[in-house]
Amino acid sequence: MLELTINQQTYQVDVEADTPLLWVIRDTLQLTGTKFGCGKGLCGACTVHLNGIAIRSCITPVSSAIGQPITTIEGLGSAEDPHPLQSAWLTHNVPQCGYCQPGQLMSAAAFLEQNNNPSDEEIKIAMTGNICRCGTYPRILKAIKDVASTNSSGTFYNAAESTTADK
Numbered sequence: 001m002l003e004l005t006i007n008q009q010t011y012q013v014d015v016e017a018d019t020p021l022l023w024v025i026r027d028t029l030q031l032t033g034t035k036f037g038c039g040k041g042l043c044g045a046c047t048v049h050l051n052g053i054a055i056r057s058c059i060t061p062v063s064s065a066i067g068q069p070i071t072t073i074e075g076l077g078s079a080e081d082p083h084p085l086q087s088a089w090l091t092h093n094v095p096q097c098g099y100c101q102p103g104q105l106m107s108a109a110a111f112l113e114q115n116n117n118p119s120d121e122e123i124k125i126a127m128t129g130n131i132c133r134c135g136t137y138p139r140i141l142k143a144i145k146d147v148a149s150t151n152s153s154g155t156f157y158n159a160a161e162s163t164t165a166d167k
């Protein structure tokens, strides 16, 4: 039995140590906001935060996440208390089919924690590993720039995740 902390909740999971974290998140724990795309670390659909860092959960063995806070899209914000990026995503009508968007948001959120005043080029480089077949890249860029320009404090996580990331 392995113990994981996801979105500030503790879970005991009976899986092999080398099971991809994505499998555990989606199939074992039914947190289906995180998506399966390529399964090879190439598309970003499965992006979650491990210790506040954006990682590809499809190529991360669950054993390497033990003892570290994990945040999925379900923990980034809520309808009542959205992450600033989620609000900007709505303002700019970013999602099309929506499939890639949880991963896009998780990558963007982790990036802004590292760089709160990014240039367009820095945003593009940071987001380059997140593929969108609907081509929402220009809207994603605008939404991230909006959040960066209105949050000079450098802290973007909502209250729930900042507690998790600081653990």
Ligand code: FES
Pocket (backbone or CB within 6 Å): 035, 036, 037, 038, 039, 040, 041, 042, 043, 044, 045, 046, 047, 056, 057, 058, 059
């Ligand atoms: S599903 Fe993990 S990077 Fe594509």
Ligand code: FES
Pocket (backbone or CB within 6 Å): 095, 096, 097, 098, 099, 100, 101, 131, 132, 133, 134, 135, 136
């Ligand atoms: S919104 Fe459809 S894949 Fe990105």
